[in-house]
Amino acid sequence: MLRSLVDLALSRNNLTGSIPASIGNLGYLTTLYLHDNQLSESIPQEIGMLRSLVDLALSRNNLTGSIPASIGNLGYLTTLYLHDNQLSESIPQEIEMLRSLVDLALSGNNLTGSIPTSIGNLGNLTTLYLYDNQLSGSIPQEIGMLRSLVNLALSRNNLTGSIPASIGNLGNLTTLYLYDNRLSGSIPLVFNNLTHLTEFDIGGNMLNSHIPEGLCFNGLLVNFTANDNNLIGPIPKSLTNCSSLYRVRLERNQLSGNMSKDFGIYPSLDYIDLSHNNFYGELSKNWGKCHNLTSLKMSNNKISGKIPSDLVGATKLSILDLSSNHLVGEIPLKLGRLVSLFNLKLDDNYLVGNIPPELSKLSNLENLNLAANNLSGSIPGELRDYLKLMNLNLSNNRFGKSIPTEIGQINTLQSLDLGNNLLIGKIPKQIGELQSLETLNLSHNEFFGSIPSSFNKMASLTSIDVSYNQLEGPLPNIKAFQEAPFEALKGNKGLCGNATGLKTCLTKLNNGDVEKKGKKVMLLTVLLVFGILFPLLMVLGILMAFRKKVRNTKNKPSRVNHDNVFAIWSYDGKLVYENIIEVTENFSAKYCVGEGGYGTVYRADLPNGQVVAVKKLHATLDDDWANLKGFTSEIHALTEIRHHNIVKLYGYCSHPRHSFLVYEFLEGGSLGKVLSTDDDIVVFDWIKRVNTVKGVANALSYMHHDCFQPIIHRDISSKNVLFDLEYVAHISDFGTARFMNLNSSNWTSFAGTFGYAAPGIYFSIAMIYFQLNYPCSVCSF
Template identity: 80%
Template sequence: MLTTLKLAENMLLGLIPLTIGNLTKLTGLDLSLNPLSGCIPSQIGNLKQLGYLIFIDNQLTGSIPPRLNNLTHLKLFEIGYNKLTGDLLENLCFSGLLTRFAAADNNLTGPIPKSLRNCSSLYRVRLERNQLLGNISEDFGIYPSLDYIDLSHNNFYGELSKNWGKCHNLTSLKMSNNKISGKIPSELVGATQLSVLDLSSNHPVGEIPLKLGRLVSLFNLKLDDNYLLGNIPLELSKLSNLEHLNLAANDLSGSIRRELGDYLKLLDLNLSNNRFGESIPIEIGQINTLQSLDLGNNLLIGKIPQQIGELQRLETLNLSHNEFFGSMPSSFNKMVSLTSVDVSYNQLEGPLPDIKAFQEAPFEALKGNKGLCGNVTGLKACLTKLNNGDVEKKGKKVMSLTILLVFGILFHLLMVLGIFMAFRKKVRNTKNKPSRVNHDNVFAIWSYDGKMVYENIIEVTENFSAKYCVGGGGYGTVYRADLPNGQVVAVKKLHATLDDDWANLKGFTSEIRALTEIRHHNIVKLYGYCSHPRHSFLVYEFLEGGSLGKVLSMDDDVVVFDWIKRVNSVKYVAHISDFGTARFMNLNSSNWTSFAGTFGYAAPELAYTMEVNEKCDVYSFGVLALEVIMGKHPGDLISSLSSSSSSSSTSTAQGIFLKDVLDQRLPPPRNQVAEQVVVVAKLAFACLHTTPLSRPTMQQVATILSKQRLTLQNQFYTITLAQLFDINCSSS
């Protein structure tokens, strides 16, 4: 009498014979790891004494026969890695004996069987990579014997149940790539044996629970691609067995905890695509086991610590899209294990480290920096290194020049002070010399005479020849000026005002003085200005990257300027100096002005009131925000919406989908990025409100962009412009 049939790992071909249903005394059937095809015979439902049924890694198709519900004594039911479709068996755990249930990597659909909720005998469950559907908080119960469960890559929704913390023997909980929402329950700490927790690519919100730090057995923690806020809890530093930590693609902020250096077993650390700021803690360099470090797409600043070069086992390093500056640490020359590196889009300069990972890195991993050099296609070659004798001679020469410079400056200051004390009279204005306001040297920030700077600029631009023009607007034309000292500046030559009234320049001068004192990495540096009857101009830091319009107009650059970068550009309005400095106010005329802003960005009320205030800047910001996500100036869209009456405008907007308005050269945004794009679009339309008082303030704009998280009530593809017109940030 045959009771067990094990034919696993053979080369059996063809269909499973229907006559197998005649072996009614079978208690075990294992046909795994054979290239069997066709459907599971319904006759297997006749084998009512079966205790285990295993069809792993075959090529079976079709649905699971309902007659298999007769197998009420099953302890093992494993049908993973096939091509099965349809629903799971309803009476799968009818008798409460099932311990192992594996149906991973099929195309199964439908709900979780109700019999599974109270199946307290379960020890191991694998249902990943199917299309199963259900409320995760209702379809599963408490499993005191459960050791492993993987529900990843399905369509489960709802909030994570506190009951998982009552599964005291659970070592692995995997639920990635579903639609789970709500907060991560702190009660998970009850699953004290948990070593793997993977909740990535879902929709949980709130902060990372502090109590997760009590799960001392954790060696793999994946919470990436969610909506988590706040900083990394200090309590997580107690997870001394952690080997893999992935918190990427959330909204985490603050500084990176130096306590991460206590993870002495950590192999992979991924904190990318968050809003971490400040510098990299040097303690990261203590994690000698680290093989992969990804800090890309954050707000990190400062120099890259030398200690990072002490990570001798590091294989991949991503520091891209931050604000790191200075040269690459010399310690990087010792990172012989490094195989992949990305330091693009920072402010780094100087030679590349002399190791294979950098010398053979693609240009895309190095581009967008201030002045990296090396023997890599796309980078400038570095200057030839000096020998020791040259260095010594150069050092003496620099010292001599420094001494002379110091004495020269002191002499110059004493001379200026003497002249000032002796004469104290107004400097005579002529048409051949730059004018001064209140006897101040308008280029004093450069520590030398404004007349000299003026003459240098006129000379190097050949009296503002068109060949040096790099841009312009309603307020002025911008020229590139390569000064004799090697410095490159952007000179914005102002258009003449309608009344050419520069007599009341005191208020404007005060504003310019304030701008010259600003020190911020996201603000273009204003060096100074010059007022002259022939030429009046502002002198700015010169940025090689070009204008936003230039980037958006070039198809090759558009792909690099992806949705994350566009959202971040709107959030931080990086290197934007003004929207046209539209206000040259006469001190005796309140805020009334001759229009000087860039057309297409100016608020519509300026056409009839000519009164400039903060709400005009808010409108300009709204235009800019739309331009960034549309990939072109939104003038036509704004005109079509504003030209209609209020009711017909809403009707027009209801017929326009957001997805059709966005830059069609990029693939549509997805998941978290899509929600951020919706926030930007919604805020942009609020800033474009036809009633100025209904627009938000710039402070509210900044707050919303930095803090607001939006859970889409509808599918991204169904959102219309009309649904974006309501945002609660107006001011009175």
């Protein structure tokens, strides 16, 4: 009864099970639509009996097995849709017999093997979709025979070899997708003939040529994607003048060109990514004239100059990424008008100045990254206006003062990084109110006091770093702190707790009763001392003081008579002196770790477990005055300054027998040692080298501009730059340092390592020359 059926359409139902073999009995069928169901198992061979079939759609099911060879019997077939199933094995050669075929879609399966060369016989094909399979081998030249082809998609396979030049013959192509394969070689120059292309995607391959001219000759190209290749050379003018472009992705290539000249105005452009290339020059003001632009990404290039204020013209911008370039100057105030921004990345540049308060108008901002610049001033409290902010990174700058308590009002914050700044004060308890915070970095600052108890409620926190501050007291009782690696806690004044590498806290008040009891005991003790023992203690104290004075008069060593020289140890200096003499075996050569111009440096492992570096003054009589001058200069300088890129002075000793300075011990050695040691130079990669330069520059900037009296080191050399185990650079050896007088001119004699003159010397000479010819009241060196 149904054998005379012509059209059978059961699509978009919930049909299950297999396609029955009896379907082959419907010999008059011209249309069979079973797509968008849940049919499974294989396509029956009997499908080849439907010789009148014109349209066959079995797509979006769960069909398995191979495409039956009998499908080649369907000589009248114009449409074959088998896409989005689980078909496997290779494309049958018999498919070449479908000479009437117009649309062939086999995408979204597990087909393997190569694309059959016989596919070139399907001269009527307008659409060929083979993407999202596991096809291998090269693209056959025969595809160039499909002169009627409009849409060609071979993406997301394992295709290798070069792109056949014969594709340039397909003059009717509007869509060409070859992305995410392993194609190599060049983009054929004959692609200039594809003048009707609107979509061209070759991203995610291994192509290594120039982009051919003429890709947008007729001004029709809408989408050009060539990311993640090895393309070279400039952007061709046919693309830079292509006003039809809507989406451009060229990131992670080796393209080059001048950013101020090579790009025009694109009225339709929505998205462009030029990141990770070699573009240079200043940003063109034309980008502000792309009024439909929502995403502008140009990170990891060599772009220089200032951020143009004209960008404010791109009012729809939601993503602006200019990170890892050579940008200078201040952050433009007008950026605050880009109210659609939700991702702003300006990190790893050379930006200076403050964070403009106008940026607080960016109420939709979700990610703000200004790290690794030279930004200074205080962190603005207006950050509280970022009600949607999830990630805030201000690390590796020169922000000072304290953390504004307003940050605790950004309830959406998930990541906060303020590491490697000049922040001081106590950590605000409001930080502990950020209940969504997952990662927190406060390392390499000058925070002191204890970590607020409010941190005990931060259940979402998974990663912390509070290393290299002046923190003390117990760790918060949450997993992020208790299971933190020692590297995230070290370098503090006195943190304690059960974490690895920390001392156990001696006492801990757990509840109000214990605290009240302690106060009562303390009060009774005070009354006892003042009411009963105080007179006795006074008499005893006077006697002990008199006895100590007599003993010190007899045994007190002579001290250097020099202004502004003072000890900074708060404990028994005589005991420390004796400990150093003992552990170094009276400065035995086996503890020597280096030698400078006026002293020898020794490693001293003190009885309390602390390791320090001891610079002992040379005892040569001929240059006693020079040694003494360097000795006092270093004490004077290092007691006036404190910076995480300058070596810390713990104390000094001036004695007729031994005079020495005591510093923190930096186990990484000097920059000179690292550069001259084969094993060290291998791990001293580009990132570590850049961080070294930044560290030294930050320290020098601090000494020249942030000290009450500017300090000039006068001997910055590779031997005077020391590393800790994490390759953080520290300037050392201040024996030749000089303080500058802000109220008068300054003149210093030449100083420095023999055979080497630090860059600061030449700058000093230039400034002296300038002053002699153009007198001024203040000159900074």
